[in-house]
Amino acid sequence: MLFIVLSFSFIFAANLYSTESTSLYRQAKLDKKALAKQTKEEKRRLKKERKEAKKALDASLASKGYYRLHTLALISENDAYSAFGDTTTMLGGYPDRFYTAGTSLGYISKDLESIGLLRYLDPFFFTGTKTARVSFFLTQKLYTPYIKDDPNFDASDRPYAGTLYGSFGLFLRDDDFTQNLVLKLGVLGSAALGKQTQEELHNIIKAPQFKGWNHQITNYPLVALEYDLNFYFRFLNTSYFQSDLILNPSLELGSITSNIGLGVYARAGYGLDKSAINNYVFKKGFYIFGFFGVVPRFVAYDLKVTGDKVGFDKLSLANVQGYFEYGVKIGFSYFQASFKVVQQAREFTTQTLNNDYGSASLAFSF
Numbered sequence: 001m002l003f004i005v006l007s008f009s010f011i012f013a014a015n016l017y018s019t020e021s022t023s024l025y026r027q028a029k030l031d032k033k034a035l036a037k038q039t040k041e042e043k044r045r046l047k048k049e050r051k052e053a054k055k056a057l058d059a060s061l062a063s064k065g066y067y068r069l070h071t072l073a074l075i076s077e078n079d080a081y082s083a084f085g086d087t088t089t090m091l092g093g094y095p096d097r098f099y100t101a102g103t104s105l106g107y108i109s110k111d112l113e114s115i116g117l118l119r120y121l122d123p124f125f126f127t128g129t130k131t132a133r134v135s136f137f138l139t140q141k142l143y144t145p146y147i148k149d150d151p152n153f154d155a156s157d158r159p160y161a162g163t164l165y166g167s168f169g170l171f172l173r174d175d176d177f178t179q180n181l182v183l184k185l186g187v188l189g190s191a192a193l194g195k196q197t198q199e200e201l202h203n204i205i206k207a208p209q210f211k212g213w214n215h216q217i218t219n220y221p222l223v224a225l226e227y228d229l230n231f232y233f234r235f236l237n238t239s240y241f242q243s244d245l246i247l248n249p250s251l252e253l254g255s256i257t258s259n260i261g262l263g264v265y266a267r268a269g270y271g272l273d274k275s276a277i278n279n280y281v282f283k284k285g286f287y288i289f290g291f292f293g294v295v296p297r298f299v300a301y302d303l304k305v306t307g308d309k310v311g312f313d314k315l316s317l318a319n320v321q322g323y324f325e326y327g328v329k330i331g332f333s334y335f336q337a338s339f340k341v342v343q344q345a346r347e348f349t350t351q352t353l354n355n356d357y358g359s360a361s362l363a364f365s366f
Helices: 002-063 116-121 194-205
Strands: 071-078 098-108 131-144 161-173 177-188 220-237 242-254 257-270 287-302 320-332 335-344 355-365
Touching: 098 194, 098 355, 131 194, 161 194, 161 220, 242 287
Parallel strands: none
Antiparallel strands: 071 098, 071 355, 098 131, 131 161, 161 177, 177 220, 220 242, 242 257, 257 287, 287 320, 320 335, 335 355
């Protein structure tokens, strides 16, 4: 009898435990769902708060002159874009000689509210620096001789060469002053893929192929540090028309070339305070202006012309060089475009023609 009572007691206790366990499991499941819902709502709330805080920060910084948009830029340079020289190309430019083509694709950050240790890269430690940006670009440039039909190496003509490099830049801006510090890392020579790029492009556009790329300059590391400044002097500043003068000293020290220059630019148009001559935008809105500049410079050495080996060619580098350029730039909302013609002086003493080319740029801010 005692055994029967104990058995029923055990069964009752087991059923009670099972019922309580099921109830606890269901409650735990409900609690988990409620917690998940609460977590999602909390995440949405935090995300909304961060978004609103970022929007408020951007608005606050924009009111202080900060440009709070990122920029993607594409630059295409080609002697076929030039309006001078032979009439054998569509626009009358030189058909692939000397500096013949270049392409750059890059990113420019928004104005940064803090640059941390990067502020120590400011060579003059200007305490009045208002904004700073960083940039990353990938660039390829191609160089070919005057005579393109000769498969043999001509030591009296410019050698075939290509450069491929990445660049990291730090851009610092004040009201009437900017600095740009750029580090380049890449290669000069066959590893730059200049031969492959030109041949593929010429296949697409049905242009004649160059026959001497097998004699291009051998591979050589490209390391360079560039620094340039822009001093802005404003002359006219009305509601619908402005003009200014820009003094542009520059210095490049590198394994391929080293040079120093002093450029002078003039701009005239509408909205000059919204953009520089290059791809940097300062304010959102409409602007359009024309510009021209003269940039004399002293070139200590240039391996793209002379090669990296003694006796590679018979060219004598022109140490005093320079270029004249003029163009137009227009921007609206998130887009900007520019075009300029560059007339570059001769880079070696026996060069038969100047090196003229055009440069087209498109940029989008987001």
